[in-house]
Amino acid sequence: MSRKRVLVAMSGGVDSSVAALLLCRQGYEATGTTCKLFGNDDLEGSACGIGGGDPDSGIVGESTCCSSRDIEDARQVAFSLGMDYFVFNYQGLFGREVIDRFCKEYLCGRTPNPCIDCNRYVKFDALQKRRRQLDFDYVATGHYARRTYDEKTGRYLLKCGLDPKKDQSYVLFHLTQDTLEHMLFPLGELTKPEVRELAREAGFDNAGKSESQDICFVPDGDYASFIERRYGHTFGSGPIVDMHGKVLGEHRGIDRYTIGQRKGIGVAAGEPLFVFRKDAETNTLVVGTDSETRAATVRANDVNLISVASIDEPLRVTAKTHYRMKAQPGWARIEDHMLVMEFDEPQRAAAPGQALVLYDGDTVVGGGTIVSA
Known part of the structure; x- marks a missing residue:
């Protein structure tokens, strides 16, 4: 019987590299792929060149992902495993479905999760389409989650990764039955230390590579400045009010705050205040005490x-x-x-x-x- 063919999403990090390693050891015919998500056109005006970084991608610092360095790291791992390797250009898709969606949601006063949108529209939806086009059986990723099949209900199940510190099932809630049928999560039963040890044993240069902590296209964390550069618009200052509408102070733009935020609000009070709501129509920041904002x-x-x-x-x-x-x-x-x-x-x-x-x-x-x- 022919071996099952799997398209392995490789970010250049240790997780996806070990996922590829395990699939090869399990006898799959694995092919590596990295999604190129953005370049200078997408990140116009971003802090390119500050603190090191990659001038080709417009990304800065060590905590970002999807840079040219990451592509090279993924390529080296794939070649060391004897895998074919491809880079797919999804810059347009990423710009529309992740960056623009993120910006528009923030401008509406909401708090989007771009990692969920990236998983949904790029790493899963687009790669599953590519899987079908190239006649592969599965797409595999380095997420810490598990997939099983329930014989009684006839449904595929998404389960938490066994490492509670790394479980990523939360960001995968959008997966459909068709997608799960054609997904593999090789790391679901491993811990992060075990994954790093496997990478060291395999001689991977990225075995000790740090994880991405920030939103990849806003590596400095300044969402408001990024949105202003991309759209030419941001919120100006406005009132900070309590739960009863009493004005307590002035904010610096509601897009600079997140729901649940406690520090940095800029209002002195007898007990800690938390951001409860951002009203985009009136440019008002509503805050309250812990009990009031629950x-x-x-x-x-x-x-x-x-x-x-x-x-x-x-x-x-x-x-x-x-x-x-x-x-x-x-x-x-x-x-x-x-x-x-x-x-x-x-x-x-x-x-x-x-x-x-x-x-x-x-x-x-x-x-x-x-x-x-």
């Missing part, structure tokens, strides 16, 4: 269900409203095509634009994009 009910649209075909009655689950939080218990239901989560205890920092992801133990039930809390 919400028990979270609503999300753009719903995708994985472990179940539908939610016809309230379902007991745990849920996350942002990546780092511990999943909290409550009841989920579908109401007017919206996913509604009623937490047992009010939660803070449920930001419109972020993801609401439901879990049944270590299995992802599904999720959606937060609209309100």
Whole structure:
């Protein structure tokens, strides 16, 4: 029988490199690919050249991804494993579906997650289309997640990675049954130290490579300046008000703040204040105390269900409203095509634009994009 063919998404980092290594050892016919996502045209005016960086990609610093250095690192690993290797140019797609979406969401006062959009529209959707065109059986990535098949329901399941510190199931809630059928996650049962050790044993130069911590196209973290350079528009100063509408001070532009933020608001108070809402229409920043800014009910649209075909009655689950939080218990239901989560205890920092992801133990039930809390 012919070997199964797999297209391995390789970022140049240690995770995707070890994913490729494991697939080769397991007998797959693996081909490496890196997605070129942006260049100077996409990042016009970005801090190119500051602190080292790659002049070709317009990216700076060691914590970014998708630079020419990363492409070379991926190429070296692929060649060392005897794999074919290709670079696919998705700059236009990335600009439309990730960068522009990110900017527009921020200008509407929401807090988008560009990594989820990148996974959804580029690393999975586009690569799955390329898989079909090239007649491959699977696409594989270095995400810390697991895929299984439930014989009773006939559905593919997305499960948490076994390393709780690295589990990335939250950013994969959008995966469909068709996509999961043709996905492989070789690192799902490994820890990060184990992955690095495998890379060292294989002699990979990137075994000790640091991880990307920032949004790749805004490496300095200054979202407002990036949006202003790209769109020629940003928010000016405006009022900071409490939950009752009392003016407490003046903000520097609501796009410079995130929901749940505590430090750097610029208002002195008897107890810590947190950002609760950003009103783009009135350019107003609403803040409140910890208890005031918590919400028990979270609503999300753009719903995708994985472990179940539908939610016809309230379902007991745990849920996350942002990546780092511990999943909290409550009841989920579908109401007017919206996913509604009623937490047992009010939660803070449920930001419109972020993801609401439901879990049944270590299995992802599904999720959606937060609209309100």
